[in-house]
Amino acid sequence: MDSISASLQKNLGATVFLVVGLLCLVGHSKSYAASEVGGKPEKSDIIVTYAQPSAAFTAIWVAQEAGLYKKYGLNAKLQLLSPQVSAQAVVAEEADFYTDGPDLINARLRGGRVKYFGGTMQQLVFQMWGAKEIAEIKQLKGKIVAASTPRAALDTATREALKKYGLTPDRDVKILYVQTVPAILSSIISGKTSAGTLSAPNTLKARDAGLTLLADIGKLNIPGLQVTYGTTEKYLKNNPNTIYAFLKAMAEAVVLSKKDPATAKKAIAKYGQITDAAMVDGSYDYFVPYFTMTLAVSAEAIQAQFGYLDEKEFPQAKNANPRDFFDNSFVDSLEKSGFFQRIGMR
Numbered sequence: 001m002d003s004i005s006a007s008l009q010k011n012l013g014a015t016v017f018l019v020v021g022l023l024c025l026v027g028h029s030k031s032y033a034a035s036e037v038g039g040k041p042e043k044s045d046i047i048v049t050y051a052q053p054s055a056a057f058t059a060i061w062v063a064q065e066a067g068l069y070k071k072y073g074l075n076a077k078l079q080l081l082s083p084q085v086s087a088q089a090v091v092a093e094e095a096d097f098y099t100d101g102p103d104l105i106n107a108r109l110r111g112g113r114v115k116y117f118g119g120t121m122q123q124l125v126f127q128m129w130g131a132k133e134i135a136e137i138k139q140l141k142g143k144i145v146a147a148s149t150p151r152a153a154l155d156t157a158t159r160e161a162l163k164k165y166g167l168t169p170d171r172d173v174k175i176l177y178v179q180t181v182p183a184i185l186s187s188i189i190s191g192k193t194s195a196g197t198l199s200a201p202n203t204l205k206a207r208d209a210g211l212t213l214l215a216d217i218g219k220l221n222i223p224g225l226q227v228t229y230g231t232t233e234k235y236l237k238n239n240p241n242t243i244y245a246f247l248k249a250m251a252e253a254v255v256l257s258k259k260d261p262a263t264a265k266k267a268i269a270k271y272g273q274i275t276d277a278a279m280v281d282g283s284y285d286y287f288v289p290y291f292t293m294t295l296a297v298s299a300e301a302i303q304a305q306f307g308y309l310d311e312k313e314f315p316q317a318k319n320a321n322p323r324d325f326f327d328n329s330f331v332d333s334l335e336k337s338g339f340f341q342r343i344g345m346r
Contacts, residue, residue: 038244101153119228
């Protein structure tokens with residue numbers, strides 16, 4: 001009996017050891033699989049557009065300068081295009097990624113099969129500056145304010161800020177479109193317009209020129225799309241690993257931008273074409289608090305954008321479902337895999 005009992009105990013022990021071992025192996029396999037979300041990019045050579053030489057796009061620049069695109073198998077070419085041209089290039093498959101504001105919403109409402117799949121700034125972060133003789137924003141009634149291009153994030157910020165102070169765009173204030181942020185600044189200084197909406201570093205140049213800060217729009221907490229990533233539905237379907245690689249690079253770039261100001265400032269100086277160290281510092285300090293530690297697209301920001309559109313031009317926006325305009329599945333998969341936690345984004 002003793003020998004039988006000993007034999008049973010021995011066999012039982014071996015069975016337990018085998019079961020535990022198998023469970024550990026399965027657990028390890030799941031952990032390994034989770035860490036490997038996204039394989040080799042289907043398309044390694046990509047064109048990433050950005051709309052202005054503004055420090056709002058710091059993470060996009062840092063990903064290039066710190067080799068993060070290459071780390072995840074991408075050879076990225078950064079291309080400066082106006083928001084509307086950028087959206088058109090993505091729709092026409094001449095560029096891979098749009099990284100600006102609401103123009104993909106406009107494109108989709110017109111029938112373009114495009115979607116957002118991530119973003120790092122989903123509130124409007126600009127400043128409105130006025131000519132020296134303008135002491136407050138209410139004095140702009142009957143005057144001209146400069147913006148970049150129609151329906152761009154900067155245009156939306158301009159219109160919403162005017163409304164916050166009781167002014168009706170196009171009725172109380174005329175908006176003049178001059179294409180670029182530097183051109184907006186020049187129009188104020190030259191007297192062509194009485195005010196304009198700027199992003200850093202041009203906000204700092206406005207200060208140095210003695211202009212008047214009329215509204216710090218970032219502090220008004222206006223929801224909206226300022227730095228969001230998008231592409232075509234076809235691209236999302238055919239190049240999922242490229243999407244994962246891009247998102248990994250952007251996530252790591254956001255973390256690096258916050259943790260390593262020197263690297264971020266070097267990128268700002270290069271792509272913003274700034275030689276003044278104080279101006280680089282100011283640009284970084286202004287935008288870094290607004291870099292979100294999540295890449296998920298906000299349905300609330302999309303819904304807000306619907307409300308900013310001209311009802312006559314986009315009547316279909318009234319009944320549009322914001323969830324038709326973005327795909328968070330890639331961000332969700334990276335979240336579940338633990339990727340964001342591993343790089344310090346959580």
